[in-house]
Amino acid sequence: DEIMQLVRNEEARAKAEHPMERILATQQEGSKTVVTTTDVHVARRIGDALRHAYQGALEIKYSPDEYLVRVFWSR
DSSP states (O other): OHHHHHHHHHHHHHHHHOTTOOEEEEEEETTEEEEEESSHHHHHHHHHHHHHHHOOEEEEEEOSSSSOEEEEEEO
């Protein structure tokens, strides 16, 4: 719950600056939570905030052909 609150707080900060940047969906997939966002900047911002608050490993993969990023955080 605490981690998801941090995710929602980062979404609120991003929306304050850019109203179209937001979270589209969150899904539980076993022990993982998948968060889908409207923009690569929101995903990156959430990943950075998680690493800053809870340490762990952050991996960011940009797609060379699309405007797409996958951000993986674990601890």
